[in-house]
């Protein structure tokens with residue numbers, strides 16, 4: 381699914397109005413009617429107080445329409461107008477009159493803190509104060525209204541965006557932002573729904589297709605793409621009946637150290653479980669028996685050194701090299717990595733201490749082959765690109781590094797972002813059960829495996845991240861979040877591939 385900026389959405393609104401020959405009041409009616417239907421479907425005429433807080437722009441206009449439709453349906457609704465300015469939009473005004481015509485009363489006007497109504501835990505609050513038009517922090521009393529709503533404990537449904545968040549810019553965490561229980565958003569989710577600093581304000585979200593012009597949206601380059609099952613399925617390439625193990629490449633995983641051989645074992649298991657034709661480990665000598673025993677399908681080459689890597693030399697022609705898992709950052713390992721980079725031309729996936737070594741030796745970056753995939757978690761990323769001011773700054777810095785060295789940056793998190801010099805892909809699978817030691821090692825193995833099978837590194841990263849998350853989801857279905865460990869994620873890589881072709885009841889990933 382494409383993610384558009386506020387500017388792009390406003391442009392699409394305009395084009396839609398022209399092409400469909402409708403007014404913006406009509407489009408607002410259409411969009412807000414869909415919101416009303418969702419609310420009505422959930423509340424089923426329950427007798428709970430519905431309190432709708434409307435701004436004076438078009439987000440407020442949506443709130444007025446929703447309020448009118450709920451009143452017509454017999455709900456117990458109070459509409460409040462958050463009168464932060466006199467510049468009411470014309471769509472707001474049209475719907476303001478429509479509410480008056482229906483109820484014979486004007487909505488309740490809020491102009492300062494003294495006007496705030498009581499909000500009880502059992503109320504159903506609708507936040508229609510600001511949508512994608514917010515472009516600066518909330519003013520004084522509006523900010524305290526947001527605090528008032530947040531501290532009420534009531535269920536809060538945000539229309540389009542939680543008020544206080546901007547669609548495509550960072551919000552200072554000190555600012556007040558509606559903490560929505562649920563957000564119903566129009567046409568596409570917004571970028572801030574997925575960023576660690578802002579995602580928590582959105583709650584669960586639902587995207588409503590409000591019928592913006594399809595042709596225009598199709599040809600508009602989005603700010604990011606959300607990768608769910610349909611997108612992942614489109615990337616998957618089925619196997620040829622007459623293929624053999626050579627068709628699916630030979631993955632070489634270099635890493636491990638004394639006491640950390642499990643990490644590379646997890647990567648290797650995931651690599652084979654996601655389809656690599658052959659797998660060789662290159663590890664310190666102490667890993668030999670461990671790996672031959674734990675994963676008999678793999679071959680093992682060893683370093684002369686017992687506990688850490690000191691010289692990476694092998695007589696095979698790998699399709700991909702995965703480096704860094706459990707490898708440590710000793711001086712000799714750093715040197716061995718440098719020597720490997722100097723002679724290697726094969727695609728690479730670099731994780732964990734491999735990234736830490738790059739951070740300590742920035743000059744190694746220019747030795748990386750084109751399209752190298754780096755898979756940092758936030759700590760590793762910080763060592764690599766330095767501190768960031770906010771999530772947008774982080775994305776920009778990651779993008780700059782990607783551009784400078786032709787890299788694919790897989791920034792891991794609850795929503796993993798894959799960033800190239802041009803594009804952003806946001807993964808929509810995975811769960812908190814994956815916050816467990818070694819789950820990142822599994823991802824390294826899956827991405828290396830897909831590259832070894834012939835997928836382009838970017839496709840391997842995007843599809844690999846999706847399959848990894850889905851494998852975590854399938855594992856947690858049987859084992860619970862708490863009971864899922866990294867090995868279970870690796871074991872479910874195959875079921876995650878099978879799941880691409882399963883029809884879902886609710887059409888979600």
Ligand SMILES: NC(=O)C1=CN([C@@H]2O[C@H](COP(=O)(O)OP(=O)(O)OC[C@H]3O[C@@H](n4cnc5c(N)ncnc54)[C@H](OP(=O)(O)O)[C@@H]3O)[C@@H](O)[C@H]2O)[C@@H](O)CC1
Pocket residue numbers: 390393404405407408409411412435436437438439440442464465469509510511512513514515516517518519539540541566590
């Ligand atoms: N036909 C359509 O277009 C459709 C639109 N739809 C709905 O419209 C929503 C966007 O509406 P909107 O553009 O009117 O912006 P909204 O978020 O209501 O803000 C109002 C104005 O407030 C201002 N402002 C900004 N920050 C401020 C601040 N901190 N403190 C005070 N004022 C501030 C700023 O104006 P400014 O002062 O910058 O000139 C801004 O314009 C969208 O989210 C969706 O819900 C749907 O109905 C689908 C069809």
Ligand SMILES: Nc1ncnc2c1ncn2[C@@H]1O[C@H](COP(=O)(O)OP(=O)(O)O)[C@@H](O)[C@H]1O
Pocket residue numbers: 756757792793794795796809810811812813814815816817818819820821822823848849
């Ligand atoms: N809450 C979560 N939701 C979805 N995925 C998660 C969550 N927590 C962790 N993950 C995923 O688990 C993996 C953790 O990787 P990492 O931090 O490198 O772990 P390790 O170093 O233990 O292998 C990442 O792919 C990340 O996206």
Ligand SMILES: [K+]
Pocket residue numbers: 439507508509510511538539540541542543
């Ligand atoms: K809102």
